[in-house]
Amino acid sequence: MDSATLQITRKELSSYYSNLGTIFRNAFFLVLFGALTIYQLTRVVAQYGSTAQVITASLDVLLALAAIFPVNMAGGISVMAFPVERDQKTLEYLLSLPLSNRQIFLGKFLAAAIAGIAGMALMYLVVFGFITLNYHVSLADVLSDEAVSIMALAICPTLVIMLILLTIIVSSHISARETYIVNIFSVFVLMGMNIAVATLNIDRLEFNAGLAVLLVPAVLALYVIGTRTFNRESLIKNL
Amino acid sequence: MSHYVVCRLSFVKCVYKFKVKELIEINDLTKMYDNVHGIHGIDFEIGDGVSLGLLGRNGAGKTTLVRALIGLIKPDSGSAVINGFNVITRPDSVRKVVGYLPEVFGLYNDMTVYDILDYTGRLYCMRKTDRSDSIEYLLDRLELSDIRNMKAGALSKGLRQKVGFARALVNDPQVVFLDEPTSGLDPIASRGIENLIAELKNDGKTFLITSHILPEAEKMCDYVALIKGGGLIASGRISDIKKKYSEPTVIIRLQDEASAGLAAKLLKTMLPGVETSESTVTVLGAGLDKTMLTVNKKLVEANIPVLEIHRQEASLDDVYFRVMEA
Numbered sequence: 001m002d003s004a005t006l007q008i009t010r011k012e013l014s015s016y017y018s019n020l021g022t023i024f025r026n027a028f029f030l031v032l033f034g035a036l037t038i039y040q041l042t043r044v045v046a047q048y049g050s051t052a053q054v055i056t057a058s059l060d061v062l063l064a065l066a067a068i069f070p071v072n073m074a075g076g077i078s079v080m081a082f083p084v085e086r087d088q089k090t091l092e093y094l095l096s097l098p099l100s101n102r103q104i105f106l107g108k109f110l111a112a113a114i115a116g117i118a119g120m121a122l123m124y125l126v127v128f129g130f131i132t133l134n135y136h137v138s139l140a141d142v143l144s145d146e147a148v149s150i151m152a153l154a155i156c157p158t159l160v161i162m163l164i165l166l167t168i169i170v171s172s173h174i175s176a177r178e179t180y181i182v183n184i185f186s187v188f189v190l191m192g193m194n195i196a197v198a199t200l201n202i203d204r205l206e207f208n209a210g211l212a213v214l215l216v217p218a219v220l221a222l223y224v225i226g227t228r229t230f231n232r233e234s235l236i237k238n239l
Numbered sequence: 240m241s242h243y244v245v246c247r248l249s250f251v252k253c254v255y256k257f258k259v260k261e262l263i264e265i266n267d268l269t270k271m272y273d274n275v276h277g278i279h280g281i282d283f284e285i286g287d288g289v290s291l292g293l294l295g296r297n298g299a300g301k302t303t304l305v306r307a308l309i310g311l312i313k314p315d316s317g318s319a320v321i322n323g324f325n326v327i328t329r330p331d332s333v334r335k336v337v338g339y340l341p342e343v344f345g346l347y348n349d350m351t352v353y354d355i356l357d358y359t360g361r362l363y364c365m366r367k368t369d370r371s372d373s374i375e376y377l378l379d380r381l382e383l384s385d386i387r388n389m390k391a392g393a394l395s396k397g398l399r400q401k402v403g404f405a406r407a408l409v410n411d412p413q414v415v416f417l418d419e420p421t422s423g424l425d426p427i428a429s430r431g432i433e434n435l436i437a438e439l440k441n442d443g444k445t446f447l448i449t450s451h452i453l454p455e456a457e458k459m460c461d462y463v464a465l466i467k468g469g470g471l472i473a474s475g476r477i478s479d480i481k482k483k484y485s486e487p488t489v490i491i492r493l494q495d496e497a498s499a500g501l502a503a504k505l506l507k508t509m510l511p512g513v514e515t516s517e518s519t520v521t522v523l524g525a526g527l528d529k530t531m532l533t534v535n536k537k538l539v540e541a542n543i544p545v546l547e548i549h550r551q552e553a554s555l556d557d558v559y560f561r562v563m564e565a
Contacts, residue, residue: 007361015349089345093406096309096341097362098334233312239343 004099008107013114016077026073026119033069034126037062041131050135056145059127060208061198063148066123067156068187071163074116075183078167081108082235083174092239101230109168109226116160124152147204150212158215159190165222172235261286262414262445263308268317270307276469277303281317283464283474287413290436290446292460294453294559300469301449302342305416308447309339322413335363338412340403342419342449348392352383352402355391356409363410370409377405380435396423404432408439415439417448421455433459457555465562473562477555484562485553489522489531491538492547502543506534 016022044058085091094104128139143149163186170182197207261284270277278300285291293301306312308319310330318325324332346355353374360370378384381401386394391402400423407415420436421429436446436459450456456463457477464474473480493499495518503515510530512523522534531550538545 003364004362007358011347011358015347018349088348089343090347092311092341093339093344095311096334096337096339097359098331099362100331232310236306236311 002103005103005107005110008099008104009110009114012077012080012108012111016080016111016115022076025076029069029072030119030122030126033066033072034123037066037123037127038130040065041127045135050137052137052141052145055131055135055137056142056148057204059131059142059148060145060151060204062127063151063156064159064190064193064197066127067120067160068190069123070116070119070156070160071186071190072183073119074112074160074164075167075180075186077115078108078112078164078171079180079183081112081168082172083178086235086239089239091235095232095235101232102227105168105227105230109165109223112164112168113161116164117157120157120160147208150205150208154212155208155215158212158219159193162215162219162222163189165219165226169222169226169229172230173238262322263447264318264320265308266318268304268307268314268319270303270312270314276300278307278314278466278469281466281471283471285445285447285462287445288440288443289462290440290448290460291462291464292456293447293449293464293466294456295466296563299466301466302418303469304466305339305418305447305449308333309337309416310334335410336413338407338410338415340407340415340417340420342422344403346391346394346399346402346406349390351388351390352394353378353387355402356405359406359409365410369411373409373411374405377408381405381431397425397428400424401428401432404435412444414445414447417446419450420448420459421450421452429455453555453559463555465559467563481553481555481558485558486523487553488551489534490547490549490551491520491522491534491545493518493520494544494546498543501541502538505537505541505543509537510534 040062041055041058045054048054082091085094099107128142131137131142132139143152163182167182167186193211197204200207263283263285265281265283268281269279271279281304283291293304295301303312307314308321308326310326310333314327318327320326321333322336324336326333347358350358356374356377357370360373365373378387381404383398383401383405386398391399394402400420404417404420407417421432424432433455436448440446440461446459448456448459450459460477462474462476463480465472465480473484475483491502493502499515499518499520502520503513506513506520506522510522514521514523522530531548535545535548
C-alpha cells in the first residue's frame with residue numbers, strides 16, 4: 001500500500017469522524033439496529049428457549065439485519081468519496097494531483113471499508129455481548145456453528161464491502177443525494193436476503209457457503225470494474 | 240527561446256552542451272465536445288521563468304486548454320509536452336511538476352489552513368522537512384501565518400483564494416497554472432500575488448495564467464495568447480502583440496476648446512483618425528514618431544499654441560478588443 005493512498009484514507013476517516021453530527025447519527029443507528037436485533041432475538045428465545053442451537057439458528061438470520069448498521073455507516077463515508085468532493089468543489093484539484101486512478105479509488109474505498117468493518121465489529125460487540133451476558137452462551141459456542149461463522153465472518157463483511165464498492169462506483173457519476181438512494185437499495189438487499197434465508201426451506205450451511213463463494217468473485221469483479229471505469233474526464237465533465 | 244544545459248560530472252571535468260526543448264510545447268492541440276470544438280489547433284511554446292496569459296471570453300476554451308495540459312481531459316489530436324513529459328502518454332509525470340489553482344475551487348472546510356497544505360504535500364509524497372519548509376515559506380510569503388490554525392470553512396473569499404494559491408505552490412512546481420488567481424482579492428492582496436509571481440519567475444518558474452482582468456494580466460504576464468472560439472488568434476510577447484495589433488496614439492493638449500477645434504480642422508486635412516474632446520486632440524494610429532514631429536510643426540506654423548504633446552502606447556485592453564472584435 002503506497003503512502004498517497006493511505007493519506008487519502010486517513011483524511012477521509014478523520015473528516016468523517018471529526019463531525020459531531022456524524023458521531024450522533026452513527027450512535028443512533030447503532031442503538032436502533034442493535035435494539036432491533038436484540039429484540040428479535042429475545043422473542044425467538046422466549047418462544048424456543050435459550051439454548052445455543054436456538055441462538056445460533058436465529059443469529060444466522062439476524063446478523064444480516066444487524067449488518068444494515070455498518071452498511072449505513074460506510075454509506076455515509078462512501079458518499080464523501082466523490083459527491084461531497086464535487087459539492088465542496090475540491091474534486092478538480094484532487095484530480096490534478098499526481099495520483100493514479102487506482103490510488104484515488106483505493107484510498108476512498110479503504111476509508112469506507114475500514115468504517116464499515118469497524119461498524120460491524122461494534123455491532124457484533126453489542127449483539128454477542130448481550131448473548132454472553134444474558135444467555136451464558138459464549139462466542140466460541142456461537143461460532144462453532146459453521147453456518148453462523150460463515151455468515152458472521154465471511155458473508156456480512158463481504159456484503160458490506162461489496163455494497164461500499166457499489167456505492168463508490170456509482171457515486172463518481174451521480175450527486176450526493178442520489179448516492180443515498182444506493183444506500184437505501186443496499187439496505188433492501190440485506191433485508192431481502194434476511195427474508196430469503198428465513199423463508200426458504202434450504203440447508204443453512206449450504207446456502208451460506210454458496211453465498212460466500214458467490215460474493216468473493218463479485219467483490220473482486222466490482223473492484224476491477226471500479227478501478228477500470230474510474231475516469232477523470234467524466235468526473236470533470238460532471239462538475 | 241533556446242536553452243543550453245551544462246552538465247558537470249564529478250569524476251571527469253567535462254561540459255556537455257545540448258539543446259533542450261521549451262518547458263511547455265503545444266502542437267496542434269485539439270479537443271472536441273460532442274462534435275463541437277472545445278479547443279482546436281492550439282500551438283505555442285513557453286520557456287523557463289516566464290508567464291503567459293491566456294485571454295479570451297467565457298467559453299473561449301481557456302479552461303479546456305488548461306485541463307488538457309494537466310491531463311484532466313484527453314485531447315483528441317495534437318501533442319503537448321511539459322518539462323519533457325507528454326501530457327497524453329504520461330499525465331502522472333506532468334502532474335508532479337505542475338501546480339494548479341482552478342477557477343472554481345474549494346477547500347476542505349473542516350481542515351485548518353496548515354493541514355490543507357500539509358495534506359497536499361503528503362499527496363505529492365514530499366519528505367517531512369521539505370513539506371514543512373515549503374509550507375512555512377508560503378504561509379510567511381502570503382501572510383497566512385496568523386490564520387494557519389483556522390479552519391478553511393471560516394475564511395473569507397480572499398483568504399481562501401490565497402490558501403488556494405499557496406496550495407498550488409506547495410510542491411515547488413516548475414509550471415504553475417493559475418485560473419483567475421486574483422479573483423476576489425483586494426488590491427493589496429492582488430499586488431502581493433503579482434509580486435510573488437514576479438519573484439517566482441526569477442526563480443525559473445513558469446506561469447500560465449488565465450484572467451479576465453486585463454490590466455492585471457498585463458502586469459503579471461510577459462506573453463499573452465488570445466483565444467477565441469477554441470482557436471488561438473494571436474500570441475506573443477505583450478509588447479510585440481501591441482505593436483502588431485494596435486498603433487500608438489498622439490495626444491495633444493491645447494489651451495482651450497477653440498484651439499482644439501482649429502487644430503483638429505488642420506490635422507484632419509493631413510491625417511486620418513483625428514478626434515477632439517474639450518481642449519484635447521487625439522490622433523489615432525499615429526504609429527511613427529515622425530507623425531508627432533509633423534503634427535507639432537504644423538501646429539506651430541499655424542500659430543496654435545500647444546501645451547503638451549505625447550505619444551500614448553496602446554493598452555492590452557485596446558489590443559484585446561481590437562483582436563476579439565476583428
